[in-house]
Amino acid sequence: MMKNLFYISFILFLTFSSLTVFSQKYKKPEDTIKLNKEYANLTAEIVDLNTKLARAENDLASYQSKADKASNDAADAASESSNQADKATNGTVKDAKSAKRKANRSYNEAKDSKSATKNLKEQENKISRFKSDISKKERRLRDLDQMRSTIYAKMQMAVLQHQ
Numbered sequence: 001m002m003k004n005l006f007y008i009s010f011i012l013f014l015t016f017s018s019l020t021v022f023s024q025k026y027k028k029p030e031d032t033i034k035l036n037k038e039y040a041n042l043t044a045e046i047v048d049l050n051t052k053l054a055r056a057e058n059d060l061a062s063y064q065s066k067a068d069k070a071s072n073d074a075a076d077a078a079s080e081s082s083n084q085a086d087k088a089t090n091g092t093v094k095d096a097k098s099a100k101r102k103a104n105r106s107y108n109e110a111k112d113s114k115s116a117t118k119n120l121k122e123q124e125n126k127i128s129r130f131k132s133d134i135s136k137k138e139r140r141l142r143d144l145d146q147m148r149s150t151i152y153a154k155m156q157m158a159v160l161q162h163q
Helices: 002-018 029-089 093-162
Strands: none
């Protein structure tokens, strides 16, 4: 009775786990070598991606501070340029030349701010890609674990049938 219950539960397990077998790349015990190799490669890739992710997240603060500083510098330069332009409207040629220099400086600071903001967005996108890649690879590891357990269950069933 207990032996029959064991066989029934084992057959049910195989039935439900075999639903994923048809989409499996590795199905036979001979495939475990390839499966283990892919598993090791994926694990190494995940470790590498986690290292890159940590580095990118650490660098994010630097990019943020550069973007903030560039934005503040651009705002200050624009304010100085505006003040100098006000002076130049009723001033001398010297005031007009100074206004032009400050306007050019303000323009360059604005370009720097735009560039720093772009770099910050790229860093955020890089972090997002790393996280996405890690989750995909972890999902594949879970699939490989499922394949491994299915192969193991088949091997156990074969051993039980030979007894």
